[in-house]
C-alpha cells in the first residue's frame with residue numbers, strides 16, 4: 033500500500049517519519065500528473081507546492097489553524113492530504129471535486145473565490161476575529177503566489193496587517209517567479225533578483241542550516257547574512273521590502289526541501305504577530321514536460337499524454353480569432369495598444385505582443401489598474417484594448433465607470449470567457465457583465481455571434497472614439513459563421529418569420545435561437561430571429577419589429593437579471609409598445625462546476641428547451657388575450 037492511501041486526515045501526515053516524506057511527495061506527483069492528464073486542470077501550480085503543502089499540514093493544525101489559498105488553483109495537494117485522495121479522480125467533473133477549495137467538500141477548505149489577490153484580506157479579518165475572540169492559540173496561514181502579490185488588494189491587506197503586531201498570521205509567499213507567464217513589475221524583479229544572484233543557492237543553504245540562529249527581524253537578518261559570508265554581501269534578499277512594512281521575514285527557503293520549509297514554518301509559528309515566510313518553488317516541479325513547457329509551465333493544460341506531454345489539441349477558438357484580428361488592427365492603427373492583466377496567452381494577445389512589443393502592457397494581476405491606466409493611455413491620444421476574462425472585469429467596474437466612461441475615453445474592453453465557462457466553478461462564469469454594463473453611460477457593448485462578426489465588431493469598436501466600447505465572447509470553440517438574410521435597422525435578421533415571436537439572439541445564442549425557430553415552425557409558431565450585434569445601446573428598430581409580434585423572446589448567455597432582456601423590456605415600455613418580453617438566460621445564482629454545454633442544457637439554453645418554453649409562453653399569451661380581449665389592442669400588421 034502506498035503512503036498516500038493511508039492519509040485520511042492531516043494527523044496522518046504529522047505521524048509520518050521525515051524519511052517517508054520524499055516517497056509521499058513522489059506519490060502525490062504521480063497522482064497529480066495521471067489525474068490532470070485525464071481531467072485537465074492546474075498541474076503546474078500544484079506540482080510546485082507538493083513539499084510546501086506537506087509541511088503546512090505537518091506544522092499547523094488545520095482547520096483549527098485555517099490554511100487559506102489565494103486563487104485556490106493550487107489546492108489539489110491540500111485536498112489529497114485532507115481526506116479526498118479517493119475522490120481525486122473526479123476532479124473538475126460535474127458532481128466531483130472542485131478544482132478550487134470548496135466549503136461543501138471539507139472543513140479544511142475556506143475560500144471558494146478563484147479571483148486572485150484576496151487571501152491576505154480574508155486572513156487579516158480572520159486573524160482579527162481570533163484576537164477579538166481571545167483565540168490566541170490559533171494561527172491563520174495564508175498562501176499567496178508571487179503573481180497574486182501583484183494585485184492591489186494584496187497590498188491594501190499588507191498595509192493593514194503591518195499595522196497589527198498582535199495578529200496570529202503567517203503569510204507564505206509561494207514565489208515561483210510566474211503568474212501564467214513570468215511575473216511582471218517592480219515587485220517581481222525584486223523577488224526574482226534573488227534567483228538571478230549567483231550566491232542564492234548559498235543563501236538557501238545558509239538560511240536552512242542557520243535558521244535557529246538567523247533572527248527573523250529584517251535588519252539583523254541582513255547583517256547576519258552579511259556577517260556570515262562576505263561573498264554574499266550583495267545578496268538582495270527581499271526582506272528589505274517587507275521590513276519596510278514592519279513585517280517579520282523568514283527566508284528565502286527552498287520550497288522543495290520539505291525539512292527546510294517545515295523548520296521555517298515552525299520558527300515562524302513561534303513568533304507573535306504577522307510573519308512572512310518566503311518560499312522559492314518551481315512551477316511544474318517534478319514533471320519535465322511541465323517544467324520545460326515554455327508558455328506557462330502547464331499552468332492549466334488540456335488533457336495530455338503523460339509520456340509525451342502532448343496536450344489534446346485546442347479547437348480553433350474565439351480567442352484565436354481575436355488574437356489574429358488584433359495583429360491586423362495593430363498594423364493599420366499605430367494608436368491601438370493592448371493591455372493584459374497577467375494573461376497574455378490566455379486572452380490571445382501573445383501575437384500582438386510579438387508584433388508590437390512596445391504597444392503591449394502586462395500590468396500583472398491588476399485589472400483595476402489596467403482600466404485606469406487605459407484611461408491614461410487614451411488621454412495620451414491612444415486607443416487601448418484591454419483584454420480580460422469577463423468575470424475579472426467585475427473588480428474593475430468602478431474604474432470602467434468613473435475613470436473611463438465618465439471621461440468618455442475611447443477604451444475598448446474585450447471580455448473573453450463571457451457567459452458560462454463551467455469547469456472553473458461559480459466565480460469564473462462570465463455571467464454578470466451584460467447586467468453591470470447596462471448602467472454605464474456612453475458605453476457601447478457588442479456581442480458577436482461568430483468569428484466573422486467578432487472581426488467586424490472589434491474593428492467597429494476600435495473606430496469608436498467618443499466613448500468606451502466592450503466586445504464580449506464565450507470560452508472555447510467557435511461556431512460556424514451565420515450570415516444574415518436581411519437587416520432591421522443595424523440589426524442582422526437571421527431568419528424572417530411572421531408576427532408570432534421575435535427572437536432576439538444575443539451573441540452566440542444565435543445558434544440555439546435558429547434551432548428553436550425551426551422547432552417552433554412545427555408547432556405552427558412563426559419566429560423571426562434577429563441579432564442586435566450591438567446590445568447597448570439597443571437599435572430603435574427593435575421597437576418597430578417588436579410591435580409587429582405577439583411575443584419578444586430575448587436569449588442571452590448572462591444572468592437573467594438586468595441584462596439585455598431587461599433592457600429590451602425597458603425600451604418597449606418606454607415606447608409604450610405593449611408586447612410581452614421573455615428573457616431566457618442564466619439563472620441568477622452561483623453555478624457549481626460542470627462542462628459549459630451541460631450547464632447551458634441544465635438551465636434551458638438549448639434549442640429544444642427554448643422552443644418548448646416559447647411554445648408555452650405563446651399559449652399563455654393566447655389564453656390571456658382570449659379571456660381579456662378588451663385589455664389588449666394588438667396593432668394590426
Ligand SMILES: Cc1ncc(C[n+]2csc(CCOP(=O)(O)OP(=O)(O)O)c2C)c(N)n1
Pocket residue numbers: 077080103105106146147148149176177178179180181206208210211212315331373374375397399424
Ligand atoms: C483577478 C484575477 N485575474 C486573473 C486571474 C487568472 N489567474 C489564475 S491563476 C493566475 C496566476 C497566479 O499566479 P500566482 O499567484 O503566482 O500563482 P501560481 O500559478 O504561480 O502558483 C492568474 C493570473 C485570476 N484568477 N484572478
Ligand SMILES: CC(=O)[C@@H](O)[C@H](O)COP(=O)(O)O
Pocket residue numbers: 103105146332378449453456507
Ligand atoms: C485559475 C484561473 O483563473 C485560470 O487559470 C482559469 O483556470 C482559466 O482557465 P481557462 O484559461 O482554461 O479558461
Ligand SMILES: [Mg+2]
Pocket residue numbers: 177178179180206207208209210211215
Ligand atoms: Mg507564481
